[in-house]
Amino acid sequence: MRRRQSHDGRGDEGGSAVAGEQSVAVGGVPRLAVFLFPSEMVFYAEQRSSHRRVLTLYNPYSFSLSFKMWCTAPSFYRVVEAEGNIRAKSCVDLVVRHLDVSPRNWGRRDRFRMEVRGGGQVGRREIWAELRGGQEEEEQRGGQQRAPPRPTSQLLPTQAHLPACTAVRSASQWAVCVAVAVLCVTVLMLPLHTDSNSLVPRWLHVSTNQKLVCAYTLGLVTMVFLR
Numbered sequence: 517m518r519r520r521q522s523h524d525g526r527g528d529e530g531g532s533a534v535a536g537e538q539s540v541a542v543g544g545v546p547r548l549a550v551f552l553f554p555s556e557m558v559f560y561a562e563q564r565s566s567h568r569r570v571l572t573l574y575n576p577y578s579f580s581l582s583f584k585m586w587c588t589a590p591s592f593y594r595v596v597e598a599e600g601n602i603r604a605k606s607c608v609d610l611v612v613r614h615l616d617v618s619p620r621n622w623g624r625r626d627r628f629r630m631e632v633r634g635g636g637q638v639g640r641r642e643i644w645a646e647l648r649g650g651q652e653e654e655e656q657r658g659g660q661q662r663a664p665p666r667p668t669s670q671l672l673p674t675q676a677h678l679p680a681c682t683a684v685r686s687a688s689q690w691a692v693c694v695a696v697a698v699l700c701v702t703v704l705m706l707p708l709h710t711d712s713n714s715l716v717p718r719w720l721h722v723s724t725n726q727k728l729v730c731a732y733t734l735g736l737v738t739m740v741f742l743r
Contacts, residue, residue: 548639551576552630553732554739556644561617563651571610571643572735573630575602576728581634585610589626592616593645605724607731614647622649693737700734703727 551574560566575581585598596611612628625646632639707714709721 546637548581548632548634548637550630550632550639550641552641552643553735554643557612557628557646558652559614559617559645559647560652561619561622561647561649563653566652567614567617569612569645571612571630572607573602573610573632574607574728574732575604575634576725577635578604579635580604581632583608583630583632586629586631587626588628589624592621592624592626605728607728612645614645617647619649621647623647693740697734697737700730700737703730704734 553572553574557569557571558566559569573583581602583600583602585595587593587595592615594613594615596613597608598610600608602608623646625644628643628645630641630643703722704727706720706722707716708727709723711721714721
């Protein structure tokens with residue numbers, strides 16, 4: 517059963533809450549891959565709707581997972597459902613809200629670390645959060661006129677996949693996105709293999725993994741539409 521609670525964090529500002537690399541096993545325990553999306557959060561000070569971001573944590577495994585979110589600056593963020601459990605073949609949304617968007621914090625970058633445990637294994641995944649001035653639309657309009665700043669840390673996540681999402685402009689590409697979205701919604705509405713009482717033909721039944729893939733794909737397509 518999923519628990520929802522408000523988590524302000526209790527780590528110190530120095531960053532000890534996120535110490536350790538995500539690729540290193542904890543105490544000799546095998547490492548578990550963590551499926552957390554998106555890989556970076558950007559907040560815009562003058563766009564109120566962007567002060568709230570949603571992270572989705574997926575559990576594609578056959579066993580349940582327990583999770584906990586850590587942050588290097590807990591006083592600047594509030595995370596809804598920062599700690600809890602996920603059933604097998606399921607997912608959970610974590611709402612992250614920025615609490616201080618004043619100009620003195622513009623350009624500030626903080627790290628979040630997701631730690632999961634299950635099946636006798638431990639996994640970690642780190643993502644970045646950044647507060648920027650202005651609005652998202654203004655940055656997109658001026659994005660072609662100014663070069664992006666060089667990363668100042670080796671831990672900065674890769675941005676190589678972002679241009680492919682923001683470059684969808686032609687009518688044919690939009691048509692493909694719409695078709696993919698309709699297909700994903702259709703698959704999500706189909707019954708599972710375990711549902712024997714459905715009126716839908718047996719060959720149209722899908723698995724839980726297929727529904728998870730379609731849900732993830734639909735989320736990516738939705739992000740393209742929103743941009």
